[in-house]
Amino acid sequence: MTLEEEIESLKQQRNAVILAHNYTRPEIQDIADFVGDSLELSRKAAECRAPVIVFCGVRFMAETAKILSPESTVLHPNPYSGCPMADMADPDAVAEYREKHPDTLIVAYVNTTAATKTAVDLCCTSGNAEKLIASLPPERKILFLPDANLGANLNAKLNRHMELWPGCCPTHNRIMPEHVLAAKEKHPDALVLVHPECLPAVVRLADRALSTGGMLKFVRESACREFIIGTECGILHRMQKENPDKAFYPLEPAVVCPNMKKITLEDVLFCLRDMTPEIELPEDVRRAAKAPIDRMLKALP
Template identity: 50%
Template structure:
Protein backbone atom coordinates (compact mmCIF):
# COMPACT_ATOMS: atom_id res chain seq x y z
CA UNK A 1 0.00 0.00 0.00
CA UNK A 2 1.48 3.32 -1.08
CA UNK A 3 1.49 6.17 1.42
CA UNK A 4 0.08 9.61 0.62
CA UNK A 5 3.35 11.13 -0.64
CA UNK A 6 4.16 8.08 -2.76
CA UNK A 7 0.69 8.21 -4.29
CA UNK A 8 1.12 11.86 -5.21
CA UNK A 9 4.49 11.15 -6.83
CA UNK A 10 3.17 8.17 -8.79
CA UNK A 11 0.17 10.19 -9.96
CA UNK A 12 2.50 12.93 -11.17
CA UNK A 13 4.61 10.39 -13.09
CA UNK A 14 1.61 8.67 -14.65
CA UNK A 15 0.08 12.00 -15.62
CA UNK A 16 3.20 12.85 -17.62
CA UNK A 17 3.45 9.38 -19.18
CA UNK A 18 -0.17 9.42 -20.33
CA UNK A 19 -0.20 13.13 -21.34
CA UNK A 20 -3.11 13.57 -18.94
CA UNK A 21 -4.76 16.41 -17.08
CA UNK A 22 -6.48 16.02 -13.70
CA UNK A 23 -9.51 18.22 -13.08
CA UNK A 24 -11.42 18.37 -9.80
CA UNK A 25 -14.76 19.82 -8.86
CA UNK A 26 -14.93 22.33 -6.00
CA UNK A 27 -16.74 19.74 -3.85
CA UNK A 28 -13.99 17.11 -3.98
CA UNK A 29 -11.95 15.98 -0.96
CA UNK A 30 -9.08 18.32 -0.06
CA UNK A 31 -6.43 15.75 -1.00
CA UNK A 32 -7.92 15.43 -4.49
CA UNK A 33 -8.11 19.20 -4.99
CA UNK A 34 -4.45 19.42 -3.93
CA UNK A 35 -3.23 17.23 -6.81
CA UNK A 36 -5.57 18.60 -9.48
CA UNK A 37 -4.29 20.76 -12.33
CA UNK A 38 -7.42 22.86 -12.13
CA UNK A 39 -10.35 23.20 -9.71
CA UNK A 40 -13.74 24.58 -10.67
CA UNK A 41 -17.40 23.94 -11.41
CA UNK A 42 -18.46 21.19 -13.79
CA UNK A 43 -18.92 23.15 -17.02
CA UNK A 44 -15.85 25.33 -16.52
CA UNK A 45 -13.79 22.16 -16.09
CA UNK A 46 -15.25 20.62 -19.25
CA UNK A 47 -14.49 23.75 -21.25
CA UNK A 48 -10.96 23.82 -19.84
CA UNK A 49 -10.47 20.21 -20.96
CA UNK A 50 -11.73 20.99 -24.46
CA UNK A 51 -9.23 23.82 -24.82
CA UNK A 52 -6.02 22.07 -23.79
CA UNK A 53 -3.72 19.69 -25.65
CA UNK A 54 -3.83 16.71 -23.29
CA UNK A 55 -4.88 13.29 -24.60
CA UNK A 56 -6.40 12.03 -21.35
CA UNK A 57 -8.78 13.75 -18.93
CA UNK A 58 -9.11 12.38 -15.41
CA UNK A 59 -12.33 13.86 -14.06
CA UNK A 60 -12.66 14.00 -10.27
CA UNK A 61 -16.37 14.62 -9.90
CA UNK A 62 -19.58 12.75 -10.64
CA UNK A 63 -20.83 10.91 -13.72
CA UNK A 64 -22.72 13.69 -15.51
CA UNK A 65 -19.66 15.95 -15.24
CA UNK A 66 -17.39 13.46 -16.98
CA UNK A 67 -20.08 13.05 -19.64
CA UNK A 68 -20.07 16.81 -20.24
CA UNK A 69 -16.29 16.66 -20.72
CA UNK A 70 -16.73 13.87 -23.27
CA UNK A 71 -19.49 15.81 -25.07
CA UNK A 72 -17.09 18.73 -25.59
CA UNK A 73 -13.93 16.60 -26.11
CA UNK A 74 -15.00 13.60 -28.21
CA UNK A 75 -11.49 12.77 -29.46
CA UNK A 76 -10.00 12.62 -25.96
CA UNK A 77 -10.04 9.76 -23.47
CA UNK A 78 -12.19 10.86 -20.53
CA UNK A 79 -11.81 8.87 -17.32
CA UNK A 80 -14.11 9.19 -14.32
CA UNK A 81 -11.84 8.62 -11.34
CA UNK A 82 -14.59 6.94 -9.26
CA UNK A 83 -17.20 5.08 -11.30
CA UNK A 84 -19.72 4.88 -8.43
CA UNK A 85 -19.85 8.67 -8.07
CA UNK A 86 -23.31 9.57 -9.33
CA UNK A 87 -25.78 12.39 -8.72
CA UNK A 88 -29.19 11.75 -7.08
CA UNK A 89 -30.65 14.88 -8.68
CA UNK A 90 -29.51 13.82 -12.15
CA UNK A 91 -31.17 10.46 -11.47
CA UNK A 92 -34.50 12.20 -10.75
CA UNK A 93 -35.08 12.67 -14.48
CA UNK A 94 -34.72 10.31 -17.44
CA UNK A 95 -34.87 10.90 -21.18
CA UNK A 96 -38.08 8.85 -21.38
CA UNK A 97 -39.75 10.88 -18.62
CA UNK A 98 -38.70 14.13 -20.28
CA UNK A 99 -40.09 13.00 -23.62
CA UNK A 100 -43.45 12.38 -21.93
CA UNK A 101 -43.38 15.83 -20.31
CA UNK A 102 -42.65 17.43 -23.68
CA UNK A 103 -45.85 15.85 -25.01
CA UNK A 104 -47.74 17.37 -22.09
CA UNK A 105 -46.24 20.83 -22.69
CA UNK A 106 -45.67 20.86 -26.48
CA UNK A 107 -45.06 24.60 -26.70
CA UNK A 108 -42.58 24.84 -23.83
CA UNK A 109 -38.84 25.34 -24.32
CA UNK A 110 -36.86 22.79 -22.32
CA UNK A 111 -34.11 24.38 -20.24
CA UNK A 112 -31.85 21.72 -18.77
CA UNK A 113 -29.58 22.31 -15.80
CA UNK A 114 -26.15 20.84 -16.61
CA UNK A 115 -26.53 18.57 -13.58
CA UNK A 116 -28.18 15.96 -15.77
CA UNK A 117 -27.24 13.03 -18.00
CA UNK A 118 -26.17 13.29 -21.62
CA UNK A 119 -29.42 11.57 -22.63
CA UNK A 120 -31.49 14.25 -20.87
CA UNK A 121 -29.38 17.05 -22.37
CA UNK A 122 -29.99 15.49 -25.79
CA UNK A 123 -33.76 15.86 -25.27
CA UNK A 124 -33.42 19.50 -24.22
CA UNK A 125 -33.42 22.75 -26.16
CA UNK A 126 -30.75 24.54 -24.17
CA UNK A 127 -28.63 23.93 -21.08
CA UNK A 128 -27.87 26.27 -18.19
CA UNK A 129 -25.64 26.40 -15.14
CA UNK A 130 -26.46 27.82 -11.72
CA UNK A 131 -24.38 30.87 -12.75
CA UNK A 132 -26.20 31.66 -15.97
CA UNK A 133 -29.69 30.15 -15.54
CA UNK A 134 -31.36 33.55 -15.26
CA UNK A 135 -29.60 34.87 -18.37
CA UNK A 136 -30.44 31.72 -20.35
CA UNK A 137 -34.14 31.92 -19.51
CA UNK A 138 -34.25 35.66 -20.27
CA UNK A 139 -32.74 34.98 -23.69
CA UNK A 140 -35.58 32.67 -24.75
CA UNK A 141 -38.35 34.40 -26.76
CA UNK A 142 -41.05 31.91 -25.77
CA UNK A 143 -43.03 32.43 -22.58
CA UNK A 144 -43.40 28.80 -21.45
CA UNK A 145 -40.29 27.16 -20.02
CA UNK A 146 -39.99 23.56 -18.83
CA UNK A 147 -37.11 23.76 -16.35
CA UNK A 148 -35.42 20.45 -15.47
CA UNK A 149 -34.49 18.86 -13.15
CA UNK A 150 -33.88 21.20 -10.16
CA UNK A 151 -37.08 22.75 -8.81
CA UNK A 152 -35.15 24.96 -6.37
CA UNK A 153 -32.95 26.53 -9.03
CA UNK A 154 -36.03 26.77 -11.27
CA UNK A 155 -37.96 28.55 -8.52
CA UNK A 156 -35.06 30.98 -8.04
CA UNK A 157 -35.06 31.73 -11.78
CA UNK A 158 -38.86 32.16 -11.80
CA UNK A 159 -38.55 34.94 -9.22
CA UNK A 160 -35.89 36.71 -11.29
CA UNK A 161 -37.77 36.33 -14.58
CA UNK A 162 -41.47 36.79 -13.62
CA UNK A 163 -42.51 37.41 -17.23
CA UNK A 164 -41.91 33.72 -18.00
CA UNK A 165 -44.19 30.80 -17.13
CA UNK A 166 -41.75 28.33 -15.64
CA UNK A 167 -42.90 24.74 -15.25
CA UNK A 168 -40.85 23.04 -12.55
CA UNK A 169 -39.63 19.45 -12.49
CA UNK A 170 -39.80 17.73 -9.10
CA UNK A 171 -36.04 17.23 -8.75
CA UNK A 172 -33.56 18.63 -6.23
CA UNK A 173 -30.05 18.29 -4.83
CA UNK A 174 -30.35 16.15 -1.70
CA UNK A 175 -27.44 18.01 -0.07
CA UNK A 176 -28.67 21.59 -0.59
CA UNK A 177 -32.37 20.74 -0.21
CA UNK A 178 -31.89 19.51 3.35
CA UNK A 179 -30.90 22.95 4.65
CA UNK A 180 -33.77 24.48 6.62
CA UNK A 181 -34.57 28.11 7.22
CA UNK A 182 -34.37 27.37 10.96
CA UNK A 183 -30.74 26.33 10.54
CA UNK A 184 -29.96 29.59 8.77
CA UNK A 185 -31.59 31.68 11.48
CA UNK A 186 -29.82 29.74 14.23
CA UNK A 187 -26.33 30.14 12.78
CA UNK A 188 -26.98 33.84 12.14
CA UNK A 189 -27.62 34.21 15.87
CA UNK A 190 -24.29 32.49 16.60
CA UNK A 191 -22.35 34.56 14.04
CA UNK A 192 -24.32 37.81 13.66
CA UNK A 193 -21.39 39.62 12.02
CA UNK A 194 -21.03 37.06 9.21
CA UNK A 195 -22.64 37.25 5.76
CA UNK A 196 -24.71 34.27 4.63
CA UNK A 197 -23.85 33.00 1.14
CA UNK A 198 -26.00 30.20 -0.27
CA UNK A 199 -26.41 28.23 -3.49
CA UNK A 200 -29.66 28.57 -5.50
CA UNK A 201 -30.10 24.78 -5.22
CA UNK A 202 -31.31 25.58 -1.69
CA UNK A 203 -35.01 25.99 -0.87
CA UNK A 204 -36.66 29.32 -1.62
CA UNK A 205 -37.08 30.26 2.06
CA UNK A 206 -33.38 29.58 2.69
CA UNK A 207 -32.35 31.82 -0.22
CA UNK A 208 -34.60 34.58 1.14
CA UNK A 209 -32.65 34.56 4.43
CA UNK A 210 -29.27 34.87 2.69
CA UNK A 211 -27.17 37.96 2.04
CA UNK A 212 -26.04 36.53 -1.29
CA UNK A 213 -27.31 33.75 -3.55
CA UNK A 214 -25.05 32.37 -6.25
CA UNK A 215 -23.31 29.42 -7.84
CA UNK A 216 -20.24 27.88 -6.24
CA UNK A 217 -17.95 30.08 -8.34
CA UNK A 218 -20.04 33.17 -7.61
CA UNK A 219 -19.85 32.42 -3.87
CA UNK A 220 -16.07 32.04 -4.13
CA UNK A 221 -15.74 35.29 -6.08
CA UNK A 222 -18.07 37.19 -3.74
CA UNK A 223 -16.14 36.12 -0.64
CA UNK A 224 -12.83 37.01 -2.25
CA UNK A 225 -13.90 40.50 -3.34
CA UNK A 226 -16.00 41.38 -0.30
CA UNK A 227 -14.68 43.75 2.35
CA UNK A 228 -16.34 41.55 4.99
CA UNK A 229 -14.11 39.10 6.82
CA UNK A 230 -16.61 36.49 8.04
CA UNK A 231 -18.93 34.30 5.97
CA UNK A 232 -21.45 31.52 6.55
CA UNK A 233 -21.23 29.18 3.56
CA UNK A 234 -24.41 27.44 2.38
CA UNK A 235 -23.06 25.01 -0.18
CA UNK A 236 -21.12 21.74 -0.16
CA UNK A 237 -18.26 21.72 2.34
CA UNK A 238 -15.59 20.96 -0.28
CA UNK A 239 -15.62 24.62 -1.32
CA UNK A 240 -14.06 25.54 2.03
CA UNK A 241 -10.69 24.20 0.80
CA UNK A 242 -10.38 26.86 -1.90
CA UNK A 243 -12.00 29.60 0.18
CA UNK A 244 -9.59 29.12 3.09
CA UNK A 245 -6.56 28.59 0.85
CA UNK A 246 -7.16 31.75 -1.18
CA UNK A 247 -8.42 33.95 1.70
CA UNK A 248 -6.26 33.16 4.76
CA UNK A 249 -7.24 36.44 6.41
CA UNK A 250 -10.96 35.62 6.33
CA UNK A 251 -13.14 33.27 8.40
CA UNK A 252 -15.60 30.78 6.96
CA UNK A 253 -18.31 28.84 8.79
CA UNK A 254 -20.21 25.95 7.22
CA UNK A 255 -23.94 26.65 7.46
CA UNK A 256 -24.76 23.05 8.31
CA UNK A 257 -22.71 19.95 9.07
CA UNK A 258 -25.05 18.14 6.69
CA UNK A 259 -23.59 19.96 3.69
CA UNK A 260 -21.71 16.93 2.43
CA UNK A 261 -22.26 15.26 -0.93
CA UNK A 262 -21.47 11.57 -0.36
CA UNK A 263 -20.88 11.00 -4.06
CA UNK A 264 -18.35 13.82 -4.34
CA UNK A 265 -16.43 12.36 -1.41
CA UNK A 266 -16.03 8.93 -3.04
CA UNK A 267 -13.00 10.03 -5.06
CA UNK A 268 -9.66 9.59 -3.29
CA UNK A 269 -5.98 9.75 -4.21
CA UNK A 270 -6.18 5.99 -4.74
CA UNK A 271 -9.07 6.54 -7.20
CA UNK A 272 -6.99 8.97 -9.25
CA UNK A 273 -3.92 6.71 -9.16
CA UNK A 274 -5.87 3.64 -10.24
CA UNK A 275 -7.66 5.56 -12.98
CA UNK A 276 -4.35 6.61 -14.51
CA UNK A 277 -2.58 3.31 -13.93
CA UNK A 278 -5.36 1.13 -15.40
CA UNK A 279 -6.92 3.75 -17.70
CA UNK A 280 -10.32 3.35 -16.06
CA UNK A 281 -13.19 4.24 -16.01
CA UNK A 282 -13.58 5.49 -19.57
CA UNK A 283 -16.69 7.48 -20.47
CA UNK A 284 -18.21 6.56 -23.82
CA UNK A 285 -21.27 8.11 -25.42
CA UNK A 286 -23.48 7.23 -28.35
CA UNK A 287 -22.47 9.73 -31.06
CA UNK A 288 -26.06 10.68 -31.89
CA UNK A 289 -26.77 11.48 -28.22
CA UNK A 290 -23.46 13.33 -27.89
CA UNK A 291 -24.19 15.57 -30.87
CA UNK A 292 -27.73 16.39 -29.66
CA UNK A 293 -26.46 17.12 -26.14
CA UNK A 294 -23.68 19.28 -27.58
CA UNK A 295 -26.27 21.41 -29.41
CA UNK A 296 -27.98 22.22 -26.10
CA UNK A 297 -24.63 23.06 -24.50
CA UNK A 298 -23.45 25.11 -27.49
CA UNK A 299 -26.64 27.20 -27.42
CA UNK A 300 -25.92 28.04 -23.80
CA UNK A 301 -22.24 28.79 -24.45
CA UNK A 302 -23.17 31.26 -27.20
CA UNK A 303 -25.18 33.25 -24.65
CA UNK A 304 -22.10 33.54 -22.42
Protein backbone atom coordinates in the same frame (compact mmCIF):
# COMPACT_ATOMS: atom_id res chain seq x y z
CA MET B 1 6.88 7.22 -3.05
CA THR B 2 3.72 8.80 -1.65
CA LEU B 3 0.39 8.29 -3.39
CA GLU B 4 0.56 11.88 -4.62
CA GLU B 5 4.03 11.32 -6.12
CA GLU B 6 2.90 8.13 -7.85
CA ILE B 7 -0.07 9.98 -9.33
CA GLU B 8 2.17 12.81 -10.52
CA SER B 9 4.56 10.38 -12.20
CA LEU B 10 1.73 8.48 -13.95
CA LYS B 11 0.15 11.78 -14.96
CA GLN B 12 3.39 12.78 -16.72
CA GLN B 13 3.67 9.39 -18.44
CA ARG B 14 0.09 9.59 -19.72
CA ASN B 15 0.30 13.28 -20.58
CA ALA B 16 -2.89 13.68 -18.56
CA VAL B 17 -4.60 16.58 -16.82
CA ILE B 18 -6.59 16.17 -13.62
CA LEU B 19 -9.73 18.28 -13.24
CA ALA B 20 -11.55 18.39 -9.88
CA HIS B 21 -14.84 19.88 -8.80
CA ASN B 22 -14.99 22.32 -5.88
CA TYR B 23 -16.92 19.70 -3.85
CA THR B 24 -14.36 16.89 -4.05
CA ARG B 25 -12.16 15.81 -1.12
CA PRO B 26 -9.41 18.31 -0.18
CA GLU B 27 -6.63 15.85 -1.12
CA ILE B 28 -8.17 15.45 -4.60
CA GLN B 29 -8.34 19.23 -5.07
CA ASP B 30 -4.69 19.45 -4.02
CA ILE B 31 -3.46 17.08 -6.77
CA ALA B 32 -5.66 18.60 -9.50
CA ASP B 33 -4.34 20.81 -12.28
CA PHE B 34 -7.55 22.79 -12.18
CA VAL B 35 -10.37 23.07 -9.62
CA GLY B 36 -13.67 24.66 -10.54
CA ASP B 37 -17.42 24.38 -10.96
CA SER B 38 -19.02 22.17 -13.60
CA LEU B 39 -19.03 24.75 -16.40
CA GLU B 40 -15.49 25.96 -15.69
CA LEU B 41 -14.27 22.36 -15.73
CA SER B 42 -16.02 21.53 -18.99
CA ARG B 43 -14.60 24.64 -20.61
CA LYS B 44 -11.17 23.70 -19.31
CA ALA B 45 -11.60 20.17 -20.69
CA ALA B 46 -12.48 21.57 -24.12
CA GLU B 47 -9.60 24.07 -24.11
CA CYS B 48 -6.77 21.95 -22.77
CA ARG B 49 -6.84 19.37 -25.60
CA ALA B 50 -5.03 16.88 -23.38
CA PRO B 51 -4.98 13.31 -24.68
CA VAL B 52 -6.13 12.10 -21.25
CA ILE B 53 -8.47 13.91 -18.86
CA VAL B 54 -9.04 12.51 -15.36
CA PHE B 55 -12.34 14.02 -14.30
CA CYS B 56 -12.86 14.08 -10.52
CA GLY B 57 -16.51 14.97 -10.14
CA VAL B 58 -19.85 13.18 -10.56
CA ARG B 59 -20.61 11.26 -13.74
CA PHE B 60 -22.71 13.85 -15.61
CA MET B 61 -19.76 16.27 -15.35
CA ALA B 62 -17.34 13.75 -16.82
CA GLU B 63 -19.91 13.10 -19.57
CA THR B 64 -20.04 16.84 -20.30
CA ALA B 65 -16.25 16.86 -20.61
CA LYS B 66 -16.49 13.99 -23.11
CA ILE B 67 -19.29 15.76 -25.03
CA LEU B 68 -17.07 18.83 -25.42
CA SER B 69 -13.75 16.99 -25.88
CA PRO B 70 -14.48 13.92 -28.01
CA GLU B 71 -10.82 13.50 -28.98
CA SER B 72 -9.68 13.07 -25.38
CA THR B 73 -9.83 9.89 -23.35
CA VAL B 74 -11.96 10.97 -20.37
CA LEU B 75 -11.40 8.85 -17.28
CA HIS B 76 -13.89 8.92 -14.41
CA PRO B 77 -12.00 7.48 -11.41
CA ASN B 78 -15.06 6.10 -9.57
CA PRO B 79 -18.01 4.92 -11.68
CA TYR B 80 -20.25 4.98 -8.57
CA SER B 81 -19.88 8.73 -8.23
CA GLY B 82 -23.22 9.79 -9.74
CA CYS B 83 -25.58 12.68 -9.06
CA PRO B 84 -29.01 11.72 -7.66
CA MET B 85 -30.50 14.97 -8.92
CA ALA B 86 -29.33 14.30 -12.49
CA ASP B 87 -30.95 10.86 -12.27
CA MET B 88 -34.29 12.43 -11.25
CA ALA B 89 -34.85 13.58 -14.86
CA ASP B 90 -35.22 10.29 -16.67
CA PRO B 91 -34.62 10.76 -20.43
CA ASP B 92 -37.69 8.74 -21.42
CA ALA B 93 -39.94 10.78 -19.12
CA VAL B 94 -38.51 14.02 -20.57
CA ALA B 95 -39.03 12.74 -24.13
CA GLU B 96 -42.63 11.82 -23.24
CA TYR B 97 -43.23 15.32 -21.83
CA ARG B 98 -41.81 16.80 -25.03
CA GLU B 99 -44.22 14.79 -27.16
CA LYS B 100 -47.19 15.95 -25.09
CA HIS B 101 -46.06 19.61 -24.96
CA PRO B 102 -44.43 20.37 -28.32
CA ASP B 103 -44.68 24.16 -27.79
CA THR B 104 -42.85 24.22 -24.47
CA LEU B 105 -39.18 25.10 -24.41
CA ILE B 106 -37.28 22.63 -22.23
CA VAL B 107 -34.42 24.21 -20.31
CA ALA B 108 -32.13 21.80 -18.49
CA TYR B 109 -29.72 22.59 -15.73
CA VAL B 110 -26.33 21.19 -16.81
CA ASN B 111 -26.78 18.68 -13.93
CA THR B 112 -28.43 16.17 -16.25
CA THR B 113 -27.17 13.00 -17.89
CA ALA B 114 -26.01 13.00 -21.52
CA ALA B 115 -29.11 10.94 -22.41
CA THR B 116 -31.41 13.57 -20.90
CA LYS B 117 -29.56 16.40 -22.64
CA THR B 118 -30.49 14.80 -25.96
CA ALA B 119 -34.18 15.49 -25.16
CA VAL B 120 -33.93 19.19 -24.20
CA ASP B 121 -33.61 22.51 -26.03
CA LEU B 122 -31.21 24.51 -23.93
CA CYS B 123 -28.79 24.00 -21.05
CA CYS B 124 -27.85 26.40 -18.28
CA THR B 125 -25.65 26.39 -15.20
CA SER B 126 -26.29 27.89 -11.76
CA GLY B 127 -23.87 30.66 -12.78
CA ASN B 128 -25.66 31.71 -15.98
CA ALA B 129 -29.29 30.50 -15.46
CA GLU B 130 -30.58 33.94 -14.47
CA LYS B 131 -29.17 35.71 -17.55
CA LEU B 132 -30.22 32.89 -19.82
CA ILE B 133 -33.85 32.67 -18.63
CA ALA B 134 -34.13 36.48 -18.62
CA SER B 135 -33.10 36.48 -22.30
CA LEU B 136 -36.02 34.21 -23.31
CA PRO B 137 -39.30 35.80 -24.52
CA PRO B 138 -41.59 36.30 -21.48
CA GLU B 139 -44.60 34.74 -23.25
CA ARG B 140 -42.71 31.52 -24.03
CA LYS B 141 -43.82 28.45 -22.04
CA ILE B 142 -40.81 26.88 -20.33
CA LEU B 143 -40.21 23.63 -18.47
CA PHE B 144 -37.20 23.84 -16.17
CA LEU B 145 -35.52 20.64 -15.04
CA PRO B 146 -34.43 18.83 -12.93
CA ASP B 147 -33.99 21.18 -9.93
CA ALA B 148 -37.29 22.58 -8.66
CA ASN B 149 -35.49 24.73 -6.06
CA LEU B 150 -33.27 26.45 -8.61
CA GLY B 151 -36.31 26.85 -10.90
CA ALA B 152 -38.45 28.34 -8.10
CA ASN B 153 -35.65 30.74 -7.12
CA LEU B 154 -35.37 31.86 -10.76
CA ASN B 155 -39.16 32.26 -11.05
CA ALA B 156 -39.16 34.46 -7.93
CA LYS B 157 -36.21 36.58 -9.04
CA LEU B 158 -37.33 37.03 -12.67
CA ASN B 159 -41.08 37.00 -12.09
CA ARG B 160 -41.46 34.03 -14.47
CA HIS B 161 -43.85 31.11 -14.32
CA MET B 162 -41.71 28.26 -15.56
CA GLU B 163 -43.11 24.81 -14.99
CA LEU B 164 -40.80 22.92 -12.64
CA TRP B 165 -39.70 19.30 -12.82
CA PRO B 166 -40.01 17.69 -9.37
CA GLY B 167 -36.30 17.11 -8.70
CA CYS B 168 -33.84 18.48 -6.18
CA CYS B 169 -30.31 18.13 -4.85
CA PRO B 170 -30.62 16.02 -1.68
CA THR B 171 -27.51 17.71 -0.28
CA HIS B 172 -28.66 21.33 -0.66
CA ASN B 173 -32.22 20.41 0.24
CA ARG B 174 -30.93 19.52 3.70
CA ILE B 175 -30.29 23.19 4.54
CA MET B 176 -33.26 24.61 6.46
CA PRO B 177 -34.23 28.22 7.27
CA GLU B 178 -33.57 27.54 10.98
CA HIS B 179 -29.95 26.68 10.12
CA VAL B 180 -29.56 30.15 8.56
CA LEU B 181 -31.12 31.86 11.58
CA ALA B 182 -28.90 29.92 14.02
CA ALA B 183 -25.72 30.61 11.99
CA LYS B 184 -26.55 34.33 11.79
CA GLU B 185 -27.00 34.48 15.55
CA LYS B 186 -23.66 32.72 16.10
CA HIS B 187 -21.74 34.88 13.58
CA PRO B 188 -23.57 38.24 13.44
CA ASP B 189 -20.83 39.96 11.38
CA ALA B 190 -20.71 37.30 8.65
CA LEU B 191 -22.43 37.48 5.27
CA VAL B 192 -24.58 34.48 4.37
CA LEU B 193 -23.90 33.02 0.90
CA VAL B 194 -26.05 30.12 -0.28
CA HIS B 195 -26.30 28.10 -3.47
CA PRO B 196 -29.46 28.61 -5.57
CA GLU B 197 -30.12 24.84 -5.30
CA CYS B 198 -31.25 25.61 -1.71
CA LEU B 199 -34.92 25.90 -0.78
CA PRO B 200 -36.49 29.30 -1.66
CA ALA B 201 -37.13 29.90 2.08
CA VAL B 202 -33.36 29.57 2.66
CA VAL B 203 -32.45 31.80 -0.29
CA ARG B 204 -34.80 34.51 1.02
CA LEU B 205 -32.86 34.65 4.31
CA ALA B 206 -29.41 34.79 2.67
CA ASP B 207 -27.39 37.85 1.69
CA ARG B 208 -26.56 36.32 -1.70
CA ALA B 209 -27.48 33.21 -3.71
CA LEU B 210 -24.48 32.35 -5.91
CA SER B 211 -23.01 29.47 -7.89
CA THR B 212 -19.80 28.02 -6.43
CA GLY B 213 -17.77 30.01 -8.97
CA GLY B 214 -19.77 33.13 -8.01
CA MET B 215 -19.14 32.52 -4.29
CA LEU B 216 -15.39 32.17 -4.79
CA LYS B 217 -15.27 35.44 -6.73
CA PHE B 218 -17.49 37.21 -4.21
CA VAL B 219 -15.42 36.25 -1.14
CA ARG B 220 -12.20 37.17 -2.95
CA GLU B 221 -13.47 40.65 -3.80
CA SER B 222 -15.55 41.40 -0.69
CA ALA B 223 -14.33 43.73 2.06
CA CYS B 224 -16.19 41.53 4.56
CA ARG B 225 -13.94 39.21 6.65
CA GLU B 226 -16.45 36.50 7.65
CA PHE B 227 -18.79 34.35 5.62
CA ILE B 228 -21.38 31.68 6.36
CA ILE B 229 -21.33 29.25 3.44
CA GLY B 230 -24.50 27.40 2.44
CA THR B 231 -23.30 24.84 -0.04
CA GLU B 232 -21.40 21.55 -0.10
CA CYS B 233 -18.65 21.78 2.54
CA GLY B 234 -15.84 20.81 0.11
CA ILE B 235 -15.71 24.37 -1.18
CA LEU B 236 -14.46 25.63 2.20
CA HIS B 237 -11.06 24.03 1.51
CA ARG B 238 -10.49 26.19 -1.57
CA MET B 239 -12.02 29.31 -0.01
CA GLN B 240 -9.73 29.07 3.01
CA LYS B 241 -6.69 28.31 0.85
CA GLU B 242 -7.33 31.31 -1.41
CA ASN B 243 -8.31 33.68 1.43
CA PRO B 244 -6.19 32.78 4.47
CA ASP B 245 -7.05 36.06 6.24
CA LYS B 246 -10.83 35.52 6.09
CA ALA B 247 -13.08 33.21 8.13
CA PHE B 248 -15.57 30.75 6.64
CA TYR B 249 -18.25 28.87 8.56
CA PRO B 250 -20.34 26.05 7.08
CA LEU B 251 -24.02 26.90 7.33
CA GLU B 252 -24.67 23.32 8.33
CA PRO B 253 -21.75 20.85 8.68
CA ALA B 254 -23.89 17.95 7.43
CA VAL B 255 -24.06 19.49 3.93
CA VAL B 256 -21.82 16.89 2.34
CA CYS B 257 -22.43 15.30 -1.05
CA PRO B 258 -21.52 11.63 -0.53
CA ASN B 259 -21.15 11.15 -4.27
CA MET B 260 -18.55 13.86 -4.70
CA LYS B 261 -16.57 12.33 -1.83
CA LYS B 262 -16.48 8.86 -3.40
CA ILE B 263 -13.42 9.66 -5.51
CA THR B 264 -10.24 8.90 -3.56
CA LEU B 265 -6.52 9.26 -4.33
CA GLU B 266 -6.38 5.48 -4.83
CA ASP B 267 -9.13 5.73 -7.47
CA VAL B 268 -7.14 8.40 -9.33
CA LEU B 269 -3.96 6.34 -9.15
CA PHE B 270 -5.64 3.15 -10.41
CA CYS B 271 -7.50 4.88 -13.24
CA LEU B 272 -4.27 6.47 -14.49
CA ARG B 273 -2.45 3.14 -14.20
CA ASP B 274 -5.16 1.04 -15.89
CA MET B 275 -6.71 3.75 -18.13
CA THR B 276 -10.18 2.78 -16.96
CA PRO B 277 -13.07 3.49 -16.20
CA GLU B 278 -13.46 5.54 -19.34
CA ILE B 279 -16.48 7.63 -20.32
CA GLU B 280 -17.78 6.40 -23.66
CA LEU B 281 -20.75 7.87 -25.49
CA PRO B 282 -22.20 6.79 -28.83
CA GLU B 283 -21.42 9.55 -31.35
CA ASP B 284 -25.13 10.25 -32.10
CA VAL B 285 -25.83 10.70 -28.37
CA ARG B 286 -22.76 12.91 -27.93
CA ARG B 287 -23.78 15.17 -30.83
CA ALA B 288 -27.41 15.43 -29.70
CA ALA B 289 -26.34 16.15 -26.11
CA LYS B 290 -23.92 18.83 -27.32
CA ALA B 291 -26.62 20.83 -29.14
CA PRO B 292 -28.29 22.35 -26.00
CA ILE B 293 -24.85 23.10 -24.51
CA ASP B 294 -23.79 24.84 -27.73
CA ARG B 295 -27.01 26.90 -27.68
CA MET B 296 -26.18 27.98 -24.13
CA LEU B 297 -22.62 28.93 -25.06
CA LYS B 298 -23.87 30.78 -28.14
CA ALA B 299 -26.46 32.74 -26.11
CA LEU B 300 -23.95 33.57 -23.34
CA PRO B 301 -20.44 33.19 -24.71
